[in-house]
Amino acid sequence: MLRYVTGNEGKIREATEYLDEVVEPVDYDYLEPQADSLEEIAAYGAETSFAALEGDEPIMVDDAGLFIATFDGFPGPYSAYVEPRLGIERVAELTLAEADHRAAFHAVVGYADGQTVETFEGKVRGRIVNPRGDGGFGYDPIFEHGERTFAEMDIAEKNAVSHRGRALEKFAEWYRQR
Ligand code: ITT
Numbered sequence: 001m002l003r004y005v006t007g008n009e010g011k012i013r014e015a016t017e018y019l020d021e022v023v024e025p026v027d028y029d030y031l032e033p034q035a036d037s038l039e040e041i042a043a044y045g046a047e048t049s050f051a052a053l054e055g056d057e058p059i060m061v062d063d064a065g066l067f068i069a070t071f072d073g074f075p076g077p078y079s080a081y082v083e084p085r086l087g088i089e090r091v092a093e094l095t096l097a098e099a100d101h102r103a104a105f106h107a108v109v110g111y112a113d114g115q116t117v118e119t120f121e122g123k124v125r126g127r128i129v130n131p132r133g134d135g136g137f138g139y140d141p142i143f144e145h146g147e148r149t150f151a152e153m154d155i156a157e158k159n160a161v162s163h164r165g166r167a168l169e170k171f172a173e174w175y176r177q178r
Contacts, residue, residue: 001021001022001024001057002019002021002022002023002024002057002058002059002060003023003024003025003026003049003053003055003057003058003059003060004023004024004025004026004059004060004061004062005026005027005028005030005045005046005049005053005059005060005061006025006026006027006061006062007027007029008137008138009137010136010137011062011064011164012025013155014155014158014159014162014164014165014168015060015062015164015168017156017159018159018164018165018168018172019168019172020172021172021175023060024057026049026053026059028049028052028053030044030045030048030049030052030061032044032063035077036076036077037077038063038064038076038077038106038107038108038121039108039119039121041063041077041108041110042061042062042063042108042109042110042119043110043112043117043118044110045061045063045110046059046060046061046110046111046112047110047112047117049061049112050112050113050114056113056114058111058112059111059112059113060109060110060111060171061109061110062108062109062110062164062167063077063107063108063110064079064105064106064107064108064163064164065077065078065079065080065105065106066079066091066104066105066138066139066143067103067104067105067106068091068095068102068103068128069100069102069103069104070095070098070099070100070101071094075091076106079138079139083138083139088138088139088141088142089130089131089142091128091139091142092128092129092130092131092142095128096128096129096130101127101128101129102125102126102127102128103126103127103128103143104123104124104125104126104163105123105126105139105143105162105163105164106121106122106123106163107121107123107162107163107164107166107167108120108121108122108167109121109122109164109167109168109170109171111171111175118171118174120167120168120170120174121166121170122162122163122164122165122166122167122168122169122170123163123166124145124161124162124163124166125145126143126144126145126150127143127144128142128143128144129142129143129144129149130142131149131151132144132148132149132151132152133148133149133150133151133152133153134151135150135151135153135154135155135158136149136150136151136158140158145161146161150162
């Protein structure tokens with residue numbers, strides 16, 4: 001059994017659909033360090049959650065962000081701060097006022113079990129568009145990959161190409177071999 005420390009239900013839906021292991025959601029709010037690297041945040045989150053919570057079952061966390069090329073990767077690691085304050089419509093508007101609409105989602109799964117701390121990264125490239133679709137969560141409606149936004153895909157379709165799907169794939173492969 002794995003304990004998935006997150007307050008984000010969208011992440012839990014995607015991980016549960018992807019992983020064979022039983023995943024128990026744990027809503028523990030670890031204080032995220034101000035860091036430019038998702039790896040650092042995910043490793044810290046997994047390690048401190050394992051230390052703070054009772055129990056021996058391994059912990060996983062997932063730190064993700066939307067990196068917009070024309071803004072030099074902003075909001076990136078600050079995506080969770082920007083989403084409720086600026087709003088995804090405004091993020092799209094600001095990006096579409098520029099010439100370059102390219103963006104990438106990154107996700108890093110962090111794992112800790114008291115002995116080992118590991119991170120697994122996934123990335124997907126796309127471009128920013130005006131919001132379309134009502135699936136997914138977060139920035140999904142403004143991120144187009146191929147012809148569709150992530151909010152126009154179902155969970156399996158998104159997992160097949162997404163940053164989180166790639167990170168979960170690497171993690172699952174490593175975890176199975178342990
Ligand atoms: P936890 O830290 O509790 O796991 P969170 O939502 O705060 O949940 P992050 O810091 O990783 O998680 O999230 C960064 C932001 O990016 C946040 O606004 C998310 O909604 C958004 N986000 C993360 N993954 C996403 C995805 O697959 N599609 C769209 N938006 C995503």
